[in-house]
Amino acid sequence: MRVGLFITCLSDVFYPEVGTSMVRVLRRLGAEIDFPEGQTCCGQPAFNSGYQQEAKRAARQMIQTFEGFEAVVTPSGSCAAMVRHYYPALFSGEAEWERRAEQFASRCFEFSEFMVKNWGDRHLPVKMDGTATYHHSCHMYRMLDLSDPPIRLLSQVEGLTLKELPYHQDCCGFGGTFAVKMADISTAMADEKVDHVCSTGADYLIGSDMSCLMHLGGRIRRKGHPVEVLHVAQVLDRGWMS
Amino acid sequence: MSLGASTLPFTKRVEQAMEDDFLRQAVRRTQDKLRGGKERAASDMGDWEAWRKRAEAIRQHTIQHLDTYLDQFTTQVEEAGGVVHFADTSQDVIDVVTDIIRAKKARSVVKSKSMVSEEVDLNRVLEDAGVEVVESDLGEYIVQLAKEAPSHIIIPAIHKNRDQVAELFSKEAGEKLPPETHILTRFARERMRQKFLEADIGITGCNFGVAESGALVLVSNEGNARLTTTLPRTHIAVMGMERLAPRWTDLDILLTMLTRSATGQAITSYVTAITGPRRQEDGDGPEELHVVIVDNGRSSMLGTDYQSVLNCIRCGACINVCPVYRQIGGHAYGGVYPGPIGAVLTPLLEGLDGWQELPYASSLCGACTEACPVRIPLHDHLLDLRRDEVAQKETSWAERLAFKGFGLVAERPGLFEAGARSGGWLARQVAEDGYLQTGWGPLKPWTDTRDFPAPARQSFRQWWREEGGKADE
Ligand code: SF4
Numbered sequence: 001m002r003v004g005l006f007i008t009c010l011s012d013v014f015y016p017e018v019g020t021s022m023v024r025v026l027r028r029l030g031a032e033i034d035f036p037e038g039q040t041c042c043g044q045p046a047f048n049s050g051y052q053q054e055a056k057r058a059a060r061q062m063i064q065t066f067e068g069f070e071a072v073v074t075p076s077g078s079c080a081a082m083v084r085h086y087y088p089a090l091f092s093g094e095a096e097w098e099r100r101a102e103q104f105a106s107r108c109f110e111f112s113e114f115m116v117k118n119w120g121d122r123h124l125p126v127k128m129d130g131t132a133t134y135h136h137s138c139h140m141y142r143m144l145d146l147s148d149p150p151i152r153l154l155s156q157v158e159g160l161t162l163k164e165l166p167y168h169q170d171c172c173g174f175g176g177t178f179a180v181k182m183a184d185i186s187t188a189m190a191d192e193k194v195d196h197v198c199s200t201g202a203d204y205l206i207g208s209d210m211s212c213l214m215h216l217g218g219r220i221r222r223k224g225h226p227v228e229v230l231h232v233a234q235v236l237d238r239g240w241m242s
Numbered sequence: 243m244s245l246g247a248s249t250l251p252f253t254k255r256v257e258q259a260m261e262d263d264f265l266r267q268a269v270r271r272t273q274d275k276l277r278g279g280k281e282r283a284a285s286d287m288g289d290w291e292a293w294r295k296r297a298e299a300i301r302q303h304t305i306q307h308l309d310t311y312l313d314q315f316t317t318q319v320e321e322a323g324g325v326v327h328f329a330d331t332s333q334d335v336i337d338v339v340t341d342i343i344r345a346k347k348a349r350s351v352v353k354s355k356s357m358v359s360e361e362v363d364l365n366r367v368l369e370d371a372g373v374e375v376v377e378s379d380l381g382e383y384i385v386q387l388a389k390e391a392p393s394h395i396i397i398p399a400i401h402k403n404r405d406q407v408a409e410l411f412s413k414e415a416g417e418k419l420p421p422e423t424h425i426l427t428r429f430a431r432e433r434m435r436q437k438f439l440e441a442d443i444g445i446t447g448c449n450f451g452v453a454e455s456g457a458l459v460l461v462s463n464e465g466n467a468r469l470t471t472t473l474p475r476t477h478i479a480v481m482g483m484e485r486l487a488p489r490w491t492d493l494d495i496l497l498t499m500l501t502r503s504a505t506g507q508a509i510t511s512y513v514t515a516i517t518g519p520r521r522q523e524d525g526d527g528p529e530e531l532h533v534v535i536v537d538n539g540r541s542s543m544l545g546t547d548y549q550s551v552l553n554c555i556r557c558g559a560c561i562n563v564c565p566v567y568r569q570i571g572g573h574a575y576g577g578v579y580p581g582p583i584g585a586v587l588t589p590l591l592e593g594l595d596g597w598q599e600l601p602y603a604s605s606l607c608g609a610c611t612e613a614c615p616v617r618i619p620l621h622d623h624l625l626d627l628r629r630d631e632v633a634q635k636e637t638s639w640a641e642r643l644a645f646k647g648f649g650l651v652a653e654r655p656g657l658f659e660a661g662a663r664s665g666g667w668l669a670r671q672v673a674e675d676g677y678l679q680t681g682w683g684p685l686k687p688w689t690d691t692r693d694f695p696a697p698a699r700q701s702f703r704q705w706w707r708e709e710g711g712k713a714d715e
Contacts (some may be wrong), residue, residue: 012702013662014695019702023710035706040658046645048606050628050637054649061653138607171565175605182603183687184260187571189605190692216691221677 002067009041021237038065077140091213112149128239130203137209174215252599271313279506301553318456322518322530332362348442354470356447358701378466393572444470448481499615539591560610582610601627666697
């Protein structure tokens with residue numbers, strides 16, 4: 001199977017290690033992967049701010065870039081949700097593009113989802129010591145209904161104690177431009193989340209969206225808490241025993 | 243404009259709320275209680291999703307055939323001896339009500355909670371006309387004494403503590419009352435009893451009108467709706483034009499969803515159904531019943547992307563799960579309806595002008611959509627409103643320019659990479675330890691409270707070119 005890597009603009013620029021981790025994990029499992037360089041951004045910042053025309057321009061670019069791959073995998077629940085949930089709607093009324101958007105939507109998967117879908121019954125040889133808690137990002141949890149796959153992967157990790165995050169269904173306050181437009185509210189939301197994270201005594205806060213983690217991690221760092229922020233792919237990569 | 247409960251700009255209202263520690267604690271506590279209750283109630287129902295779908299189907303059907311059901315409802319109310327008035331605008335509502343009051347030479351009115359009358363600011367108008375108005379719902383009474391607007395559609399005084407209530411009541415009583423719940427509620431009850439007996443007119447809202455029989459259905463926990471509709475000689479019910487249920491069997495399901503979603507109760511303490519004024523054989527009830535059916539911007543949603551907003555049964559479940567409401571409370575929203583439903587409804591009823599910020603007062607987490615018992619896609623409507631704002635050029639030129647640039651770059655990977663590289667280089671010059679602690683321009687609001695990572699020295703795409711792509715060769 002030829003898998004297209006959809007790395008997301010945020011990971012590409014700020015968190016390349018999430019992408020490289022994903023590459024290594026998928027390769028260890030035998031996937032043949034490629035990173036088509038035509039990709040830029042899924043268009044979410046524009047779309048969520050009301051700029052549909054600009055979002056469409058990004059979407060067309062992405063659709064073209066990933067045509068021809070049997071599957072596309074991304075380390076972001078919210079970018080996957082954008083493709084699956086909003087791409088087809090964005091082009092409604094433009095038959096040709098709508099069809100292509102639907103095609104893409106049906107082949108685009110979030111990382112944990114893709115892992116469980118393809119290698120769900122395989123035991124992963126991963127070890128990592130410490131206590132962790134998992135942050136369910138809203139779009140992955142609600143729009144894609146993907147709460148189990150990351151937990152399933154993480155609970156396999158030897159040595160890792162997974163604590164449930166209190167109020168796990170509550171938004172962390174990132175929300176794209178919301179984090180900047182409504183910075184006070186956004187920060188107050190982060191503070192509640194960070195309090196809950198700390199209450200679990202976790203060494204690691206793990207998630208599937210670097211955007212939420214950038215926001216939470218930035219707040220954690222500012223407040224000086226000793227919690228490390230990691231993507232699921234990073235955990236699997238770091239702890240992989242060869 | 244009638245919905246504007248506050249004249250302060252949105253950012254100021256938010257600031258005020260964020261500084262009010264008591265408010266924020268009270269909101270959190272109430273939210274936790276209500277949504278916990280709702281979750282339990284929903285799980286008692288078995289397949290909650292199936293119930294939601296049924297409720298949604300009923301609402302959708304009703305709204306699609308609204309003209310038919312309004313017609314049927316009107317006929318039934320009139321057959322039962324009631325008088326139906328249609329009010330297109332808030333002014334029409336005021337005119338209808340003041341005409342009745344004048345005709346009855348009424349001096350005093352008791353009211354039972356009605357969001358629509360908040361919508362048209364009825365209390366103020368009546369008081370200006372020299373009529374004494376008393377809210378009979380305890381929470382409404384409290385906000386009325388404080389000369390404020392409700393901050394939640396189900397629990398209007400969520401933001402007031404016992405001491406504040408004691409102070410308000412003491413002023414009213416003319417003597418010092420201690421901040422003890424039983425004393426305060428006794429005071430309110432005694433005061434209201436007297437008002438009920440004196441009132442010439444009772445004004446209520448209406449949770450649902452049943453089209454097949456012309457009945458008005460009111461739910462309450464204090465029994466005040468019942469007193470308001472029984473004791474005064476004239477009863478005026480003010481209802482939104484969308485609040486109909488075709489049949490009693492539909493009402494059954496809608497009530498089931500309403501009470502559970504609102505407070506987690508299987509049923510409220512009082513469910514009052516009124517069909518027509520007092521008949522000869524009746525022991526009590528008003529001599530006259532007027533039903534005012536209010537449009538006030540609602541019909542403009544029919545046939546548009548926003549039609550499903552008319553499905554709303556005003557349960558407040560979306561408010562109770564909203565993380566933004568949790569931080570800022572209801573008054574910050576400025577309109578009569580707070581929380582996600584308010585952020586959607588207020589700009590739809592009033593126009594985006596003056597309400598530009600509301601559609602952005604959401605992180606788009608979707609908790610509201612998930613909670614809504616009639617499956618209104620609230621967060622998608624917020625997106626639709628943002629789209630409309632851009633189309634109507636209500637956003638700033640700087641933002642428009644930025645997104646124009648975004649569109650340009652999104653189509654050109656080379657440009658995207660070059661931009662990221664130069665931005666990264668710049669950021670790394672000022673970053674300490676790989677993080678920015680102070681930023682400028684649009685980055686400033688972020689870095690005021692959160693560290694911001696400087697872009698990595700080697701982006702993923704560079705890594706892929708240099709090392710990553712090789713393994714597959
Ligand atoms: S939008 Fe839905 S959840 Fe919110 S008040 Fe209306 S019916 Fe209730």
